[in-house]
Amino acid sequence: MEQPQALAFMFLKLHAQGYTISMVLFGVYNLLVGYLIFRLNFMLRTLGVLLAISGLCYLVNCFATFIAPAFASHLSPWILIPGISELLVAVWLVAFGVNVQRWREQAAAGEALP
């Protein structure tokens, strides 16, 4: 392999690592949104649980990739399957929306918060 091609390949792999770094933040985000969906109860709470699980899976995948890449290669792609919950949440929101009354109750209670 020529040197420029070897370097190009290295940067492509680095780019993939960069994506994994950003997935750490995304995993935390999924955890938080999943918790909120469950807690606030104005849409199907199971979706919240699934979303939180997918967040945890992303985090496990990311940290495994950085600490023990050989082990991580066994996890992928199975550990990313719970990510389907993101699609399910989006579909639910479009198809069924939210329980407006419960949403309004939460919003009113939230006004009291700083």
Next chain:
Amino acid sequence: MTTHTTETSPLVNARVAGALYLTLVPLGFFMLYVSSSLVVPGNAAATAAHILASESLFRLGIVSALLIQIVNIFVVLALYRLLKPVNQNMALLMVIFILLGTPIAMLNELNQLAVLLLLHGTDTLAGFTTDQLQAIVPLFLDLHQLGISIAGIFWGLWLFPMGYLVLKSGFLPRILGVLLIIGCVGYLIESLAAILFPNFEVNIALFTFWGEVLFPLWLVIRGVNVEQWKEHALAPRST
């Protein structure tokens, strides 16, 4: 279904913020330990050998750096809720500064991941000899240090509004505010010196960062003066 009808107590915010902030101290020292024990300045081959021999340690160092940034997000949110009544704009500025530093510090870890790619690159980077690959390792480690200097600008900047808010709060000891602002200046000097005067080793942050230890310790042990906090919280909104 419980709903929040009362605010989270300022004492709870203070203790959560302090406890999370304190976890950053051992994590930060762990990162320093990893780099000081593995990197041999001026000797690429020895550095490469150390990293390969203690690869798990090196990888844990990378993960610590990422964890620190995630924890920072929760710390600043708790501090925002705690200090917002003093001056909302300054509290917002504190949040903005640390949030800007977070992705910079996280992406900076790509430089350390690159080191691992180079050291394991004997087959995928076959166009280079092992010596050549090992020689590039210090370049990425130095870039990583410079990346820390860039992120360090934000680690310094967020301490200024934090210190200001502590000074003006009346529910926290003013000396902590002064120490935080000193910490801000220390980080900024060290970061700018690393970029402007790279041959001049400035390690001032190790002396000036103690506000970042004493402030969270105070938050956990003594909390805040709740009466004074409530005075601010109930006062009419001002910037």
